[in-house]
Amino acid sequence: EIVVTQSPVTLSVSPGERATLSCRASQSVSSNLAWYQQKPGQAPRLLIFGASTRATGIPARFSGSGSGTDFTLTISSLQSEDFAVYYCQQYNKRPYSFGQGTKLEIK
Amino acid sequence: EVQLLESGGELVQPGGSLKISCVVSGVTFRDYSMNWVRQAPGKGLEWVSFISDSSDAMYYSDSVKGRFTVSRDNAKNSLYLQMNSLRAEDTAVYYCATAFNYDGAYWGQGTLVTVSS
Numbered sequence: 001e002i003v004v005t006q007s008p009v010t011l012s013v014s015p016g017e018r019a020t021l022s023c024r025a026s027q028s029v030s031s032n033l034a035w036y037q038q039k040p041g042q043a044p045r046l047l048i049f050g051a052s053t054r055a056t057g058i059p060a061r062f063s064g065s066g067s068g069t070d071f072t073l074t075i076s077s078l079q080s081e082d083f084a085v086y087y088c089q090q091y092n093k094r095p096y097s098f099g100q101g102t103k104l105e106i107k
Numbered sequence: 108e109v110q111l112l113e114s115g116g117e118l119v120q121p122g123g124s125l126k127i128s129c130v131v132s133g134v135t136f137r138d139y140s141m142n143w144v145r146q147a148p149g150k151g152l153e154w155v156s157f158i159s160d161s162s163d164a165m166y167y168s169d170s171v172k173g174r175f176t177v178s179r180d181n182a183k184n185s186l187y188l189q190m191n192s193l194r195a196e197d198t199a200v201y202y203c204a205t206a207f208n209y210d211g212a213y214w215g216q217g218t219l220v221t222v223s224s
Contacts, residue, residue: 089154
């Protein structure tokens, strides 16, 4: 089973600043890595798939990078609506494991 | 517009059974492999099960293997999860989601299953 680890667990950033979230897989997942945003009481929202492809309707301030085992989600200029929990998921090999999440909070 | 609508979640006693459903619209359902993902209260996301587009392959997480069965009816654009021998730790919101393809993946809004006496 591929273990996916996100860091940090909590990230405090001011609106307008850049946020960088990390995701590491215990073995290579190629580019089969997705990022989700989840707000309280809502379903996860797909942001990025294929490590770097934005899903339909996702603003350009969200970008993903990486391949193999190390991945990054960057939010270039934080808006108030971006404060949420973010999950990464590998879908290269079943079981399709998720990271434990990074909570992005207002500084 | 793509829509996935789960239903059937309810309160069930430990050891009981429940079947939840997901109806998909806005895409050609028979072209998509599907997944079930769950989220326990206050916890992270956990992949549960996968079924291929033609039902010739099904996979399960170790935590539900032997107790849960995934199925689909392509004529009804519907996905199902039969859950038997339910435990308190199966309490979660259950989401259906399409497998990834060229345009990403789609998720439903979830249905809450509560296992409690």
